[in-house]
Amino acid sequence: MPGPDDAHDKAAHADGAPPPGARDSDALVVLKNVDKHFGALHVLQNIDLTIGRGEVVVVIGPSGSGKSTLCRAINRLETIDNGEIVIDGKPLPAEGRELATLRADVGMVFQSFNLFAHKTVLENVTLGQIRVRKKDKKTAEQRARALLDRVGVASQADKYPAQLSGGQQQRVAIARALAMDPKVMLFDEPTSALDPEMINEVLEVMQQLARDGMTMVVVTHEMGFARSAANRVVFMSDGRIVEETTPDQFFSNPRSDRAKDFLSKILHH
Amino acid sequence: MFDFLEGYDLLGAFWVTVQLTVYSAIGSLIWGTLLAAMRVSPVPLMRGFGTAYVNIVRNIPLTVIIVFTSLGLFQTLNVSLGADDFTTINFRLAVLGLIAYTAAFVCEALRSGINTVPVGQVEAARAIGLSFPQVLRLIVLPQAFRSVVGPLANVLIALTKNTTVAAAIGVAEAALLMREMIENEAQLILISAIFAVGFICLTLPTGLFLGWVAKKVAVKR
Numbered sequence: 001m002p003g004p005d006d007a008h009d010k011a012a013h014a015d016g017a018p019p020p021g022a023r024d025s026d027a028l029v030v031l032k033n034v035d036k037h038f039g040a041l042h043v044l045q046n047i048d049l050t051i052g053r054g055e056v057v058v059v060i061g062p063s064g065s066g067k068s069t070l071c072r073a074i075n076r077l078e079t080i081d082n083g084e085i086v087i088d089g090k091p092l093p094a095e096g097r098e099l100a101t102l103r104a105d106v107g108m109v110f111q112s113f114n115l116f117a118h119k120t121v122l123e124n125v126t127l128g129q130i131r132v133r134k135k136d137k138k139t140a141e142q143r144a145r146a147l148l149d150r151v152g153v154a155s156q157a158d159k160y161p162a163q164l165s166g167g168q169q170q171r172v173a174i175a176r177a178l179a180m181d182p183k184v185m186l187f188d189e190p191t192s193a194l195d196p197e198m199i200n201e202v203l204e205v206m207q208q209l210a211r212d213g214m215t216m217v218v219v220t221h222e223m224g225f226a227r228s229a230a231n232r233v234v235f236m237s238d239g240r241i242v243e244e245t246t247p248d249q250f251f252s253n254p255r256s257d258r259a260k261d262f263l264s265k266i267l268h269h
Numbered sequence: 270m271f272d273f274l275e276g277y278d279l280l281g282a283f284w285v286t287v288q289l290t291v292y293s294a295i296g297s298l299i300w301g302t303l304l305a306a307m308r309v310s311p312v313p314l315m316r317g318f319g320t321a322y323v324n325i326v327r328n329i330p331l332t333v334i335i336v337f338t339s340l341g342l343f344q345t346l347n348v349s350l351g352a353d354d355f356t357t358i359n360f361r362l363a364v365l366g367l368i369a370y371t372a373a374f375v376c377e378a379l380r381s382g383i384n385t386v387p388v389g390q391v392e393a394a395r396a397i398g399l400s401f402p403q404v405l406r407l408i409v410l411p412q413a414f415r416s417v418v419g420p421l422a423n424v425l426i427a428l429t430k431n432t433t434v435a436a437a438i439g440v441a442e443a444a445l446l447m448r449e450m451i452e453n454e455a456q457l458i459l460i461s462a463i464f465a466v467g468f469i470c471l472t473l474p475t476g477l478f479l480g481w482v483a484k485k486v487a488v489k490r
Contacts, residue, residue, distance in 0.1 A: 075396060077392050077395065077396065095311075096400075097400060100395070100398045100399065100400045101398060102398075103395060103396055103397070103398045104397060104398025105398075106396070107396075108392075108393070108396035110389060110392065110393065112389050114387075114389035114390060114392060114393035115393070116390060116393065116394070116408055117390065117412060117488045117489065117490050118408075118411050118412050118415065118488050127397070127407065128397035128398060128399070131399060131403055131407065132397060132398040132399060160489060162489035162490055163489075173393075176393075176397065177396075177397070180397055180398065
């Protein structure tokens with residue numbers, strides 16, 4: 001049985017200064033031997049993945065391959081059964097304030113936007129700054145307006161989420177996550193719930209973020225984005241990482257049969 | 270025709286009813302919200318307490334609770350809630366009993382409202398680093414309250430009428446006066462009608478107003 005033991009060795013260093021050997025000194029997110037079941041379904045099987053600072057990793061794969069679960073496990077919206085997740089040298093705490101503090105450093109963008117329905121766009125972007133980062137209201141609003149401007153929805157600041165289009169809502173959601181000054185951004189199928197004509201406005205914001213050096217984990221079906229913005233493509237199937245390589249390599253010359261099969265089904269339309 | 274009303278303080282009695290209602294409404298809203306928070310909390314002990322409280326209290330007749338506050342709390346345990354004269358003691362005991370009872374219903378109305386808040390709202394709130402109490406206070410409860418204004422109006426109307434049980438421990442509210450008038454006067458139907466109309470005057474506007482509020486504050490998704 002591989003597993004818990006060597007996961008522990010890595011974990012043992014995690015509380016103090018940067019872990020000796022620090023894996024590569026710029027490893028920001030490290031998953032070691034991560035396992036998860038949904039009942040009888042083994043949805044994550046022995047996942048090992050290291051994401052470097054400033055790296056853009058795109059996770060692709062068929063439905064039910066565990067890619068969303070993987071993404072959500074990184075900020076513990078999904079608990080894991082076994083293994084370990086380390087973010088910037090700190091192991092992910094199980095509960096309570098420490099977990100909340102750590103989540104504040106990990107931005108998350110959801111498939112269904114999940115903007116706070118009873119708050120205006122501006123309040124959505126200031127809430128975390130005020131309540132978690134303890135900024136005063138004025139500073140938070142300035143920052144929020146700057147971010148809304150950056151994602152191109154500055155003029156919608158005083159509206160409620162339900163009054164915005166899907167693409168606008170998703171861009172607000174990105175601004176909301178950025179407002180926390182996260183170390184890493186997780187995108188869980190950010191364009192899957194959007195009308196086709198709105199996908200690009202969201203992808204452009206994400207491209208810009210990638211160019212600005214943000215560390216990103218992106219679960220997506222947008223192969224164009226994977227090709228142009230990713231440093232690395234992770235291909236998952238049946239709860240395992242089947243292939244992990246550069247986008248060029250992956251799209252032009254996939255090694256595994258599963259990846260070849262997957263690509264043949266999506267690229268010929 | 271209404272001569273028999275002379276000598277009775279009808280307005281005074283209804284004023285006591287209003288006071289019972291207002292104090293109990295405020296108290297049960299607060300206590301009910303705390304109970305609902307316990308029922309959804311991640312701490313098993315709190316969840317257990319909330320569940321046990323609601324299931325015990327809402328299944329005891331209000332009369333038993335109100336009578337217990339007087340016979341059990343006051344006369345046996347000497348709980349007088351900081352008052353000296355019997356009128357004030359009984360009034361406060363009645364409010365306490367009404368709060369304890371109504372809070373169970375407020376809690377359940379609110380909990381059904383909490384269940385209408387999509388789980389994505391909670392996930393997004395947790396993802397920006399809000400703690401559990403913050404998620405509840407800033408995101409979940411505000412949306413839950415907006416969706417249960419209608420059901421809470423029902424609870425409030427029931428509460429207004431339930432205050433009549435306070436007559437059982439001698440609080441001088443409308444039902445006690447009605448009993449006294451029925452004993453002393455011959456106009457049974459008219460007396461009943463007067464009190465029925467009195468209660469409708471209190472509850473009907475409440476219901477209409479809160480119905481309007483419910484539409485106004487509804488969360489658009």
